[in-house]
Amino acid sequence: MFLPAGSQDETGVQIANRLKASEIFRKVSEKRNFKAISTPVVEYAHTFTNEIAGMDLQSMLKWFNSEGEIEVLRPDWTAAVARAIAKQHQSFQKWSYQGSVFRMDKDGTENRQAGIEIVHADPFLGESECLLTAIQYLKEIGLEEYVIELGHTAIFEQIIKPLKLDLKEEEALRMAMHDKRMDLVEELLSNYPEEIKDALVQLIDAYGGSDVITHYEHVWANQPELLAILQHIRQLINLLEATGVSEVIVDLGRVKNLPYYDGIMFRGFVTTDGSTCFSGGRYDRLYKQFEQETSAVGLAFDVDQLALHMETKDSLTKACIIATPETHSIAEKYREDLPEDIVDIQYHVHNEAIYSAIYTVILDNNQYKVVKR
Numbered sequence: 128m129f130l131p132a133g134s135q136d137e138t139g140v141q142i143a144n145r146l147k148a149s150e151i152f153r154k155v156s157e158k159r160n161f162k163a164i165s166t167p168v169v170e171y172a173h174t175f176t177n178e179i180a181g182m183d184l185q186s187m188l189k190w191f192n193s194e195g196e197i198e199v200l201r202p203d204w205t206a207a208v209a210r211a212i213a214k215q216h217q218s219f220q221k222w223s224y225q226g227s228v229f230r231m232d233k234d235g236t237e238n239r240q241a242g243i244e245i246v247h248a249d250p251f252l253g254e255s256e257c258l259l260t261a262i263q264y265l266k267e268i269g270l271e272e273y274v275i276e277l278g279h280t281a282i283f284e285q286i287i288k289p290l291k292l293d294l295k296e297e298e299a300l301r302m303a304m305h306d307k308r309m310d311l312v313e314e315l316l317s318n319y320p321e322e323i324k325d326a327l328v329q330l331i332d333a334y335g336g337s338d339v340i341t342h343y344e345h346v347w348a349n350q351p352e353l354l355a356i357l358q359h360i361r362q363l364i365n366l367l368e369a370t371g372v373s374e375v376i377v378d379l380g381r382v383k384n385l386p387y388y389d390g391i392m393f394r395g396f397v398t399t400d401g402s403t404c405f406s407g408g409r410y411d412r413l414y415k416q417f418e419q420e421t422s423a424v425g426l427a428f429d430v431d432q433l434a435l436h437m438e439t440k441d442s443l444t445k446a447c448i449i450a451t452p453e454t455h456s457i458a459e460k461y462r463e464d465l466p467e468d469i470v471d472i473q474y475h476v477h478n479e480a481i482y483s484a485i486y487t488v489i490l491d492n493n494q495y496k497v498v499k500r
């Protein structure tokens with residue numbers, strides 16, 4: 128039968144790749160001393176929609192429970208993990224998780240994620256560890272063609288500060304920046320000072336390699352807050368390049384895609400088709416709802432995307448044992464003799480070409496035997 132928009136079946140190679148990606152993620156995160164955490168799929172909406180987490184209820188899959196409270200299918204791991212660990216001792220922690228998130232504002236309603244969250248860590252250490260974990264993970268699943276992009280929430284916020292926009296105006300402007308709509312930015316700021324409007328419009332194009340940072344070091348020479356951000360980004364790029372990553376770019380005009388981001392933001396793009404394979408950033412603010420001042424940073428991989436881009440090596444040999452209802456049990460027993468192979472048992476083979484070895488069960492001296500053909 129049909130499926131609701133956004134829901135999808137999955138088969139064969141995509142599942143195999145996804146499970147492989149999950150297994151490699153488990154190993155990589157374990158080796159880097161991340162502790163696994165799992166939270167329930169059903170949560171109170173409030174965990175995600177409260178004033179600080181700020182997520183939009185409209186895009187969540189939700190219903191009322193018997194007490195009249197709104198429950199949702201987990202729309203986001205980061206806020207769920209924050210809720211789960213809020214009461215724990217405030218010491219350096221590295222968490223990893225794997226599972227689906229459900230949101231209606233994305234291509235598919237269900238997205239499988241694998242992610243990490245680092246709390247109470249030195250900020251630069253936390254950010255470096257997130258990015259270096261991402262790099263190791265992508266290497267181990269064999270995804271080589273990707274670009275890492277860095278941005279920072281405070282650039283846009285610092286530039287619009289003098290405008291004193293209300294929340295609605297700010298959000299409209301943020302959306303226009305997000306969509307890189309220069310015309311809309313100009314329109315929204317038509318009654319505001321020309322120089323701020325121009326600065327924002329130019330910022331839309333401020334992406335590329337380290338030369339973009341160099342250029343903006345001159346443009347913002349008299350703005351220490353912005354210079355400090357550039358220095359921070361440059362320091363991260365230096366670290367990544369020193370560990371052998373060649374493709375790191377910056378997007379200084381990037382605005383936050385999740386309301387709780389507050390500081391550095393990172394994304395990974397697959398070069399071949401531009402799809403996003405991971406996304407994350409700093410979100411210290413999120414812990415304010417638990418009256419905690421902390422450092423928190425993380426990122427999540429889109430495992431469906433990774434599975435789509437992983438090489439599909441059919442490394443196992445496919446064998447077929449031709450049997451009959453009478454000799455089926457002999458063929459079944461023979462699986463033990465082919466422990467490394469994928470083994471099919473068939474009564475008739477219609478397409479021999481799909482197998483690299485074909486066996487038959489024969490009667491020899493009144494005894495059944497399996498022989499290679």
Ligand SMILES: N[C@@H](Cc1c[nH]c[nH+]1)C(=O)O
Nearest residue numbers: 205406407408425426427
């Ligand atoms: N929860 C974010 C990813 C993230 C993890 N930690 C910080 N950010 C997302 O779904 O895009």
